[in-house]
Amino acid sequence: KNYRIALLPGDGIGSEVMEAAWPVLQTVAERQGFSLEGDWLPWSCDYYLKHGTMMPADGVEQLRAFDAIYLGAVGLPATVPDHVSLRELLLAIRQGLDLSVNARPHRLLAGVKGPLRTDRPFDILCIRENTEGEYAGAGGRVHRGGELEVAVETAIFTRAGVERVLRHGFEQARLRGGKLASVTKSNAQRHSMVFWDEMTDRVAADYPDVAVTRYHVDAIAARMITHPETLDVVVASNLFGDILTDIGAAIQGGLGFAASANINPAGGVPGMFEPVHGSAPDIMGLGLANPLATLWAGALMLRHLGEIAAAEALMAAIEKVTATGAGTPDMGGDLSTTQLAAAVTAAL
């Protein structure tokens, strides 16, 4: 079997982690008897400087032809403002392909010492709404630059949008521990978040076997630090999911480990798989970037393609390496990006 993968290295360390991770994935595929065919697409801030857009006008349409999208990182604020580069590439793909679910696993890999004193293992799957809500982009400004200036930003939640991400969360909860945390801020945001609470009740009625707990975003943010072992599947809005998954990344040892699957549960379009970290221009070109988040994202991609054995082989190899204490400088190790990726290949 052959899969066609769109490779989007993007900006900054994006190309470093992608160039390191991609050969590892190809080796995994080969060992498992299938092949991965990659198309490198140069869409990025560099592309913007040449063409005035982050990707071709039919970029999202081009992506539909692939089996999956594998992305490094987007953004180079010294050249293009983030709110342009991110909205026009990363968010445009998420929204354009209706990748309504952003799934992010948070647990400590073997041998990795996180920042928390607790030694109780945790295993959180964050399911983030990925196409609307606080990222709708709606809003505007009046009296620009003047004393009376006002900016408004409108979060938009649709029934279908909230329902599909909740439903995916409940399905996952069923496959895992049977526990779901629904995150809102309904004590302060009475329109959007009270609606989210109501939708949670409606969808929960179809899943009597799943135990639901409601948390306010501030409370669950704290709980991820004080009692992460009490959480399992966490479903949150676009913005809340963004914040909670960076907390998840922190407690799992840092952004060097956090992987992300952007998927459309209805199928029919490719999913997009990426590390949670950004383009980190401050360390770009130095070989310091940790490729594990990108590799883990690769494992999520293989799993989503149905190549479960390959996904498991890759995760096992990653943890075989982390268990030895080897790693990039953010892990307290002295390997470079490519050396760490090579170690994972060797462990396959």
Place this chain on the structure above:
Amino acid sequence: KNYRIALLPGDGIGSEVMEAAWPVLQTVAERQGFSLEGDWLPWSCDYYLKHGTMMPADGVEQLRAFDAIYLGAVGLPATVPDHVSLRELLLAIRQGLDLSVNARPHRLLAGVKGPLRTDRPFDILCIRENTEGEYAGAGGRVHRGGELEVAVETAIFTRAGVERVLRHGFEQARLRGGKLASVTKSNAQRHSMVFWDEMTDRVAADYPDVAVTRYHVDAIAARMITHPETLDVVVASNLFGDILTDIGAAIQGGLGFAASANINPAGGVPGMFEPVHGSAPDIMGLGLANPLATLWAGALMLRHLGEIAAAEALMAAIEKVTATGAGTPDMGGDLSTTQLAAAVTAAL
């Protein structure tokens, strides 16, 4: 000198922590040669069940007559929905008195072991916008209950609103380490948050002696866990400040320690001082509540009233007790709410 204080125990453990903390404050005052005269106001969910509102129609006006407001906690969702009780009492006071700044200190008290492995001491002052932004309450719903239902929630940022909280942050940064972190999500929210970034630049021009760093809310949430010692004054919007200060509470040992000052930097109205924790109905009436957050909030109140020596005496007594390892169950101790408060009085 005599100060008139409005005492608002509110709901749940609110009255327990207030009844424990208030005598301690009175003792401090006595020792320092001034007096505190308290007026207990029963505004709460109980009050709502009797009167149909959380406070009298002229409640905010009544509060103006006091020198300060000392509040326990609001909310008892089994009787009144949170979005009613909180908005009509807590948020109504913050917004009604234009208490535009919510200042929350985060550091480990002597002897307290937080959840982080790091042993580098941190001392973060979070300055949260407190009257507008994501808590504006603007928005609505269409097609309620139907397939086409949509909820919108509009965040509103005014120039004056953003400027005054930033300015307060810069003033505090000047008095402290000369460092300020400004928090946005301008890579995804291009109206409100790009405006916040612009306002940060404008206000920063008046404070060339303060070093400004911009963070996205997800990144600084992670940083508070991985490198809290690198942060000093953190200025954030209403919602982002809410989330970050619960993270601050978590890393300082839990909500049992987190205190909050709601103030109007322009003066002319009383400030409101409260623990960050809520009414915790699950432990109400059991004597389990930690009174230290409320006592610390009392110290912030004394400082704001100009009674610096009293504020310092109170904090010193609190830390004399925490240094011994004594505390309520959340601190790993076996004291009750009133016993811990009594220990602080004894240490004065």
